[in-house]
Amino acid sequence: MIHRMLLFRPAARVRTSARVLVASTALAALVTSTGEPALSAPLPFGVTAEARASRITDRVGALFAGDLDGGHFCTASVVRSDDHNLIATAAHCLDDVTNTVFVPGYRDGRAPHGVWRLTGSYVDPAWQSAEDPDADIAFATVAPLDGREVQDALGGFPLRAAQPDDVAVTVVGYPSARETPLICANSTTKWSSTQRQIGCPELSGGTSGSPWLTADGGLAGVLGGYEGGGTVPEVSYSAVLGDTARALYRQAAVSGG
Known part of the structure; x- marks a missing residue:
């Protein structure tokens, strides 16, 4: 639901008036x-x-450009891994991994479970070469925070x-x-x-x-x-x-x- 990421990444789609x-x-x-x-x-x-x-919802978070002031542009979630440091998202959300942070449970400007910096990504070659929509899933690693891995803190x-x-x-x-x-x-x-x-x-x-x-x-x-x-x-x-x-x-x- 968003195709390209900028330093400040605005929503690519217009919200309707459907009641929330x-x-x-x-x-x-x-x-x-x-x-x-x-x-x-x-x-x-x-x-x-x-x-x-x-x-459950605390395992899901917003992806921000740089920090909490950078605006959130995509969503990701913690998934199980041997190293307990993995999140899943769409491949088109990972154009700039080194400038992206994951904020699980984000609400109203607060990061109740911390700000986790992305350190690497796993994207299918079919997405890298041709942006194949059938390969629009990716995984990213996040750095430890206060000595803990993200899966240890929240589950996956x-x-x-x-x-x-x-x-x-x-x-x-x-x-x-x-x-x-x-x-x-x-x-x-x-x-x-x-x-x-x-x-x-x-x-x-x-x-x-x-x-x-x-x-x-x-x-x-x-x-x-x-x-x-x-x-x-x-x-x-x-x-x-x-x-x-x-x-x-x-x-x-x-x-x-």
Whole structure:
């Protein structure tokens, strides 16, 4: 939902007047038998709300240019890795890794879990050579903060590749025009053999890279892909996480991979 990044990165899409609800429990964190938080979405499918802080939403953050004064332009989330230092986002959000910071749980100008500086990225060659929308997912490493890795501080989402066309997911993202995250749940639909779409209002510029989370708290996609994630806020896209995405994840997440 944003195609190019500048030093100050404005939203690339115009927000509509669709109503945004403030939900008291937009996202509930449950505990599975394995102890990993799982997701439930009390709001009706296709309704967008302000996301309240929780164990899950705190793993999602805004990407800023330079520091908190640089403006947030994309969204990312912590994913599991051997080195506990990995985040996932859209490939088109990582044009300037050395000038980007990740702020998990960002709200109203505050960084409740710190500001984490990006140190490197893993982007598929198909994106690097031709900006293939089917390769619009990437991973980035972040430096430790106060002696801790980001996954140790917040936990991380496992990858859930090869999901069915109509899987129910919850999207959490940061529109550039807002200072709090939004949340919406819906079932995905097949746009093409390599792209999935979801109907959720208000997911405008800045929500690129937002995680698509399954009911058990796994990463099934990131907002991006076709049309950079979409040209209207009501419909968003993600490249299918198939063999190519899994190989990129293994390269990024597995020590020595």
